[in-house]
Amino acid sequence: MKIGVSGASGHLGRAVVSELLQRAGGHEVVAITRTPETISGSAHARFGDYDRPESLAEAYAGLDRLLITTVAPEPGKRGAQNVAAIDAAVKAGVKHIVFMSAVGTRQEEEPARGASYWRGERHLIAAAPAWTILRMNFYAEAFVQQAQAALGQGVLAGLAENRAVFVARDDVAATAAGILIGDGHAGAIYNATGPGRLSGAERAGLIAEITGRPIAFRVVTEQQLRAGLTQAGLPAGAVNIVTGIQASFAAGTFDIVTGDVERLGGRPPKPLRDVLAAALKFSSA
Numbered sequence: 001m002k003i004g005v006s007g008a009s010g011h012l013g014r015a016v017v018s019e020l021l022q023r024a025g026g027h028e029v030v031a032i033t034r035t036p037e038t039i040s041g042s043a044h045a046r047f048g049d050y051d052r053p054e055s056l057a058e059a060y061a062g063l064d065r066l067l068i069t070t071v072a073p074e075p076g077k078r079g080a081q082n083v084a085a086i087d088a089a090v091k092a093g094v095k096h097i098v099f100m101s102a103v104g105t106r107q108e109e110e111p112a113r114g115a116s117y118w119r120g121e122r123h124l125i126a127a128a129p130a131w132t133i134l135r136m137n138f139y140a141e142a143f144v145q146q147a148q149a150a151l152g153q154g155v156l157a158g159l160a161e162n163r164a165v166f167v168a169r170d171d172v173a174a175t176a177a178g179i180l181i182g183d184g185h186a187g188a189i190y191n192a193t194g195p196g197r198l199s200g201a202e203r204a205g206l207i208a209e210i211t212g213r214p215i216a217f218r219v220v221t222e223q224q225l226r227a228g229l230t231q232a233g234l235p236a237g238a239v240n241i242v243t244g245i246q247a248s249f250a251a252g253t254f255d256i257v258t259g260d261v262e263r264l265g266g267r268p269p270k271p272l273r274d275v276l277a278a279a280l281k282f283s284s285a
């Protein structure tokens with residue numbers, strides 16, 4: 001079986017390629033990126049650019065299965081990339097398309113954060129001969145960045161005392177690899193999540209416990225959040241993105257725990273504590 005992985009030079013794509021290569025089965029792995037020269041190891045590298053759909057015909061030729069992951073942060077662009085990639089894959093004859101999406105995806109319009117996922121999921125279901133959707137929860141690695149910023153201020157802020165579940169990026173990759181080489185996943189929507197939910201106060205407590213530095217969780221208004229981010233030097237576009245993410249936290253979007261990582265990825269998901277402790281260079285023992 002020939003399995004294509006897009007975004008293969010990025011964090012997630014590299015991890016998926018590595019997971020696929022570690023698994024038995026004699027499949028061929030095709031790593032697709034705009035920078036094929038960065039691909040090393042036994043994966044076969046191909047050029048493919050979502051913004052140049054003509055390049056995707058060659059990139060996807062002969063693939064049995066393909067993982068599509070897009071990244072463009074600009075409103076509207078990512079949704080268009082999702083559609084272009086799915087159309088190109090269908091046209092190239094890819095038999096089964098696996099699409100990376102996000103937990104809580106629902107009907108939303110641009111410029112809402114989830115609109116591109118919604119557009120991609122709907123187009124995939126309508127167009128692909130066989131499909132699987134893997135919705136990821138909030139990355140533990142992305143929370144590490146929030147924790148580092150919070151440590152500087154002594155406060156972890158949110159728009160509500162929310163509960164959320166964090167998933168390690170490598171666990172998302174293992175889950176995607178399990179789907180790509182497995183059978184019986186056509187028409188399924190899975191959610192890659194960590195092992196348990198934590199409230200804002202519990203997250204702050206975890207950072208304090210790991211670092212030995214006091215840190216509190218504080219509920220702020222959207223206006224206060226925007227002012228704080230602007231004061232910290234973030235450009236307007238980034239302020240909108242971070243505020244949108246925090247609004248999703250407050251709405252409970254990331255409060256979902258499943259057994260999908262363990263069942264499909266073949267190992268229990270890593271707790272947030274382990275990722276935080278490793279990143280903050282303290283032992284979790």
Ligand SMILES: NC(=O)c1ccc[n+]([C@@H]2O[C@H](COP(=O)([O-])OP(=O)(O)OC[C@H]3O[C@@H](n4cnc5c(N)ncnc54)[C@H](OP(=O)(O)O)[C@@H]3O)[C@@H](O)[C@H]2O)c1
Binds near residue numbers: 033070
């Ligand atoms: N759940 C969360 O908390 C969370 C947090 C961060 C990110 N994410 C999502 O996780 C996914 C993977 O993120 P990541 O951290 O692995 O991203 P990354 O490291 O920035 O990698 C992005 C990849 O996409 C490729 N790419 C960018 N523009 C492209 C284009 N026009 N055509 C083809 N390939 C293109 C890049 O390769 P080349 O430049 O070599 O082409 C690279 O391989 C993304 O969907 C991202 O939105 C989720």
